[in-house]
Amino acid sequence: MAGNTFGKAFRVTTWGESHGAGVGAVIDGCPPGIVLDPQVLQAEMDRRRPGQGGASSPRKEPDKLEILSGIFTPEGEDLPRTTGTPISLAIYNKDAHSKSYDNLRDIFRPGHGDISYLAKYGIRDHRGGGRASARETAARVAAGAVANQVLEQTGISVLAYTVALGGVKITEKNLEEINGNRFFCPDAAAAAKWKSGSLKCASRVTLWVVLLRLWQIARQGLESQSLINLKQSLLMD
Numbered sequence: 001m002a003g004n005t006f007g008k009a010f011r012v013t014t015w016g017e018s019h020g021a022g023v024g025a026v027i028d029g030c031p032p033g034i035v036l037d038p039q040v041l042q043a044e045m046d047r048r049r050p051g052q053g054g055a056s057s058p059r060k061e062p063d064k065l066e067i068l069s070g071i072f073t074p075e076g077e078d079l080p081r082t083t084g085t086p087i088s089l090a091i092y093n094k095d096a097h098s099k100s101y102d103n104l105r106d107i108f109r110p111g112h113g114d115i116s117y118l119a120k121y122g123i124r125d126h127r128g129g130g131r132a133s134a135r136e137t138a139a140r141v142a143a144g145a146v147a148n149q150v151l152e153q154t155g156i157s158v159l160a161y162t163v164a165l166g167g168v169k170i171t172e173k174n175l176e177e178i179n180g181n182r183f184f185c186p187d188a189a190a191a192a193k194w195k196s197g198s199l200k201c202a203s204r205v206t207l208w209v210v211l212l213r214l215w216q217i218a219r220q221g222l223e224s225q226s227l228i229n230l231k232q233s234l235l236m237d
Contacts, residue, residue: 010147018128019101022092025139027146028200030070032084034150039129046089047179048138060095063144089142093135098127115202137233199210 009029016023022153042065049063068089071080105126110117113132117124124130148158161178162185163170170187177186185191 002152010150012140012143012145012147013154015094016091016139017125017130018093018133018135019098019125020093023136024088024090025143027087027143029069029087030082030087030150032083032155033080036067036082036146036149037079038067038073038198040149041067041142041145042149044141045182046085048141057093061091061138063091063138066090066092073176087146089139089146091138091142099105100210101127112229146226160184160201162194165190165194166201167187168197 004015007029009131011028013026013028014023015025045063046066050059066089067080068088068090070083070085072083077122104114109117112129114124114126114129117130119131128135151158159175159178161175162183165183165185168190170185170190172187172189174186174188177188177191179186181188181191181195183191183194185194
C-alpha cells in the first residue's frame with residue numbers, strides 16, 4: 001500500500017490483515033463532544049459485511065465493531081461522546097480459512113498486490129492477500145462512519161451510490177432504491193443487469209482458477225496429454 005494514514009486534521013490509520021486477528025483503525029483529530037451512536041456505526045458495518053450475496057465476498061464475517069478508546073458517556077446521557085483523544089476501532093476476523101491459500105504461497109496473482117509487496121518489503125502474507133485485501137476496507141468503513149457522524153452534527157450530509165458498472169449506466173435516480181440492492185444503485189433495472197453480469201464474471205473466475213491449478217500441476221512436471229487437452233478446451237470456451 002502507498003500508505004496507512006489518511007488525512008491531516010482528521011487522520012485515520014488503518015491496521016490489520018485479511019487472515020490476522022482482525023482489522024481496524026485509529027482516528028486522531030476527531031473533535032471532542034461529538035455524540036457517537038454505536039448502532040448507527042454498526043449499521044454501516046452491516047451494509048459492507050461480506051457473505052450477503054450479490055457482488056460481495058462469500059466470506060462469513062459478523063463485522064462486529066468495537067470502540068476501544070476515545071469515547072465517554074457523561075452521566076445522564078444514553079450515548080457516548082468523543083473525548084478528543086485517539087479513537088481506536090477494531091473488527092475481529094472470524095471466518096478466515098488460511099489453508100485455502102496454501103497453493104498461492106509461491107504464485108503471484110495477476111492484477112493483485114502480491115508481487116508488489118514482495119518487491120517492496122521482501123516478504124508477503126499470501127493468506128487472503130494479507131493487507132492488500134478488500135478485508136482492509138472494513139476499517140475504512142468504520143472510520144468513515146465516525147466521520148459521517150461528525151459531519152452530520154455540523155449540518156453536512158454525505159450520500160454515495162453507484163452509477164455505472166460493466167459498461168451499464170443508470171438511467172434513473174431513485175435514492176430510495178440505494179439500500180434495496182447489493183450494488184447500492186438508485187436504478188433497480190440497472191442493478192438487475194449488474195447482478196446478471198457479475199454472475200457471468202464469477203463463472204469466468206472459476207474457469208481461471210481451474211487453469212491456474214492446471215498450470216501448477218504442469219510446473220511439477222505432471223502434466224499429461226489429457227490435461228493438455230482439457231486446458232485447450234477451456235481456453236476455447
